[in-house]
Amino acid sequence: QQQVKQSPQSLIVQKGGISIINCAYENTAFDYFPWYQQFPGKGPALLIAIRPDVSEKKEGRFTISFNKSAKQFSLHIMDSQPGDSATYFCAARFTGNNRKLIWGLGTSLAVNP
């Protein structure tokens, strides 16, 4: 049972365009929603994260939009660059002592020059 559903599986965007990746969750016991970026042969790196009491968070070209009632959150990459080509994972963290991260299946982003 996939508790965090991520789409699309892959995405091709032209340089300068907007990349949008969506995630939806089912469990309300999540209290933290990070996005990780992973380049081939590297470990995931935190890109940006949001808590459910905030509807939007922006850091440079990266924005998370969060819709608590719809249980959805999305990553927008503005002015996409070839260097943004990577795999992006959304995740959600359980509250309580467990605090385990539940990961989406990932989106492979290719930004064409």
Place this chain on the structure above:
Amino acid sequence: DTEVTQTPKHLVMGMTNKKSLKCEQHMGHRAMYWYKQKAKKPPELMFVYSYEKLSINESVPSRFSPECPNSSLLNLHLHALQPEDSALYLCASSLSGGETQYFGPGTRLLVL
């Protein structure tokens, strides 16, 4: 210093070998994690150590044996692995109860 280091970068082992993976961080984090990642898949949690004690074991086979000698070091001992265990093994750390997990570059393991 926000770095998690892992050694070795690559490892090839036979099914009868014994080997160990090593992870180190000097950020003062008290939670450390082992993940397994297959190609084009998200990381799968294996173990979590909190204050040097094993707090989560995700039903990992006993051929994987974690060890946390001190607050900066995390080892994963491997014995009698199977070819399907070939994967990228990632170590991560976070402040105890902290939200952000910092990942190392991983060890690429191939079991022949």
